[in-house]
Amino acid sequence: MARKTWNITKRDAAAALHTSFPIMATFIALGVGYGILMEKHGFGPLWSSLSGIVIFSGTVQFVSVSLFAGGSPVMAAVTAFIVAARHIFFSISMIDRYRSEGRQKWYLYYALCDETYAMLSRDSVPPGVNRSAYRLLVTLFNQTSWVAGSFLGGWLGALLNFNSTGIDFAMTALFTTVFIQQWIDSRSHIPAVLGLTATLVCRILFGRDLFLIPAMIIIIGTLTVMRGQIESDGGFGND
Amino acid sequence: MTDYRHALIIILVMGIVTLATRILPVLIFGRGEKIPDYIVYLGKVVPYTAMGLLIVYCLKDVSLIEAPHAAPEFIALFVVSGTYLWKRNTIFSVVIGTVAYMLLAQLVF
Known part of the structure; x- marks a missing residue:
C-alpha cells in the first residue's frame, strides 16, 4: 500500500x-x-x-x-x-x-x-x-x-x-477577516458572539494576564449548555 | 533583549499542542471506534468562537479610557471590515488595514 x-x-x-x-x-x-x-x-x-x-x-x-x-x-x-x-x-x-x-x-x-x-x-x-x-x-x-x-x-x-x-495590527486584521468570513458562512452566530463577548468580559474582569483560561472555560461551558440550540441552527462551513 | 530560549519553548509548546489536535483524534479513533458526538460537535463549533477570542486577545493592551481611546484601532478595524466586505480578499484587507493602522499610530496619534 x-x-x-x-x-x-x-x-x-x-x-x-x-x-x-x-x-x-x-x-x-x-x-x-x-x-x-x-x-x-x-x-x-x-x-x-x-x-x-x-x-x-x-x-x-x-x-x-x-x-x-x-x-x-x-x-x-x-x-x-x-x-x-x-x-x-x-x-x-x-x-x-x-x-x-x-x-x-x-x-x-x-x-x-x-x-x-x-x-x-x-x-x-x-x-x-x-x-x-x-x-x-x-x-x-x-x-x-x-x-x-x-x-x-x-x-x-x-x-x-x-x-x-504598529505592524502587529496585521494579526488583528487577519483574524477580523476570518471572523467576518465565518459570520457569512454560518447560520448560527452564537459561537462567534460568544467568543467575542466572553473574552471581552473576562479581559475586563481578570486583567490582561489571566483572562484566557476563564474565557475558554466559559466558552466551552456555554457551548455545552446551548448545544441543542446551536446544532439546530447549524450551518457551519463543513456540515 | 530578545529572549531566544523563551521563544523556542513557546514554539515547541504550541507546536506540540497543534500536532496533538491533528494526530490524537486519529490515534484515539483511527481504529474505527465510534467518535463521541460531543467531540465532533466541539471540533466543529469551537473554531467559530476562536476568532472573536483572538481579536480581543490581540487588543488586550489597548486602553479605552486613556487617550487616544483606541481610536487608531477602531478606525483600522473599520477599514479592514469595509474593504473585506467589499472585495472579500484577505490579503488586500490585511495590507490596507495594517498600513492604515501604522500610519495612524506613527503620524496621527
Missing part, C-alpha cells in the same frame, strides 16, 4: 500543482507578512521557517509572536489549543479517506491545515491521477509555499528599513 505512493508521475505533479496554485500564492503572500512581523520582533528567516515546520498553522504562528516576550508556556498551550481545536474536526473527517495511505498518512495529518483540508476533503482527484501521490503533493506544495514565504519575508524584513511601529 505505502510503496505505491512514491511512484509520482508528471501528471500527478501537474494535477497537484494546478489544485494548489491559488493556495500557494496566498500562502507565500501571508508567509511574507508573517516573516516580516517575526523579523521586526527580532526573529529572522530561520526562526520563521522553524516555526512553519514545528507549528505549521498560520493563526497559531501569528499569535505565538505576541507570546515570545513574556507569555507563559501554559498560556501558550491554552491559546494554541483554542486556535487549533478545529484540526480535531479536520483529522476526524479524514480518517476514512486516509486509512489506506500507509506511512505517509502521518505526514498528511501533521500538515493538514485549513486550506489543504478544503482541497482534499472534496475528493475531486482528476482522472488518471494517482490519489495518494496527489494528496501528498497538494499537502507538500501548500506547506512548502508557507515556509518559503515566511523565509522570504524574514529576509525582506531585514532588508527593508522602516518604522515598524
Whole structure:
C-alpha cells in the first residue's frame, strides 16, 4: 500500500500543482507578512521557517509572536489549543479517506491545515491521477509555499528599513477577516458572539494576564449548555 | 533583549499542542471506534468562537479610557471590515488595514 505512493508521475505533479496554485500564492503572500512581523520582533528567516515546520498553522504562528516576550508556556498551550481545536474536526473527517495511505498518512495529518483540508476533503482527484501521490503533493506544495514565504519575508524584513511601529495590527486584521468570513458562512452566530463577548468580559474582569483560561472555560461551558440550540441552527462551513 | 530560549519553548509548546489536535483524534479513533458526538460537535463549533477570542486577545493592551481611546484601532478595524466586505480578499484587507493602522499610530496619534 505505502510503496505505491512514491511512484509520482508528471501528471500527478501537474494535477497537484494546478489544485494548489491559488493556495500557494496566498500562502507565500501571508508567509511574507508573517516573516516580516517575526523579523521586526527580532526573529529572522530561520526562526520563521522553524516555526512553519514545528507549528505549521498560520493563526497559531501569528499569535505565538505576541507570546515570545513574556507569555507563559501554559498560556501558550491554552491559546494554541483554542486556535487549533478545529484540526480535531479536520483529522476526524479524514480518517476514512486516509486509512489506506500507509506511512505517509502521518505526514498528511501533521500538515493538514485549513486550506489543504478544503482541497482534499472534496475528493475531486482528476482522472488518471494517482490519489495518494496527489494528496501528498497538494499537502507538500501548500506547506512548502508557507515556509518559503515566511523565509522570504524574514529576509525582506531585514532588508527593508522602516518604522515598524504598529505592524502587529496585521494579526488583528487577519483574524477580523476570518471572523467576518465565518459570520457569512454560518447560520448560527452564537459561537462567534460568544467568543467575542466572553473574552471581552473576562479581559475586563481578570486583567490582561489571566483572562484566557476563564474565557475558554466559559466558552466551552456555554457551548455545552446551548448545544441543542446551536446544532439546530447549524450551518457551519463543513456540515 | 530578545529572549531566544523563551521563544523556542513557546514554539515547541504550541507546536506540540497543534500536532496533538491533528494526530490524537486519529490515534484515539483511527481504529474505527465510534467518535463521541460531543467531540465532533466541539471540533466543529469551537473554531467559530476562536476568532472573536483572538481579536480581543490581540487588543488586550489597548486602553479605552486613556487617550487616544483606541481610536487608531477602531478606525483600522473599520477599514479592514469595509474593504473585506467589499472585495472579500484577505490579503488586500490585511495590507490596507495594517498600513492604515501604522500610519495612524506613527503620524496621527
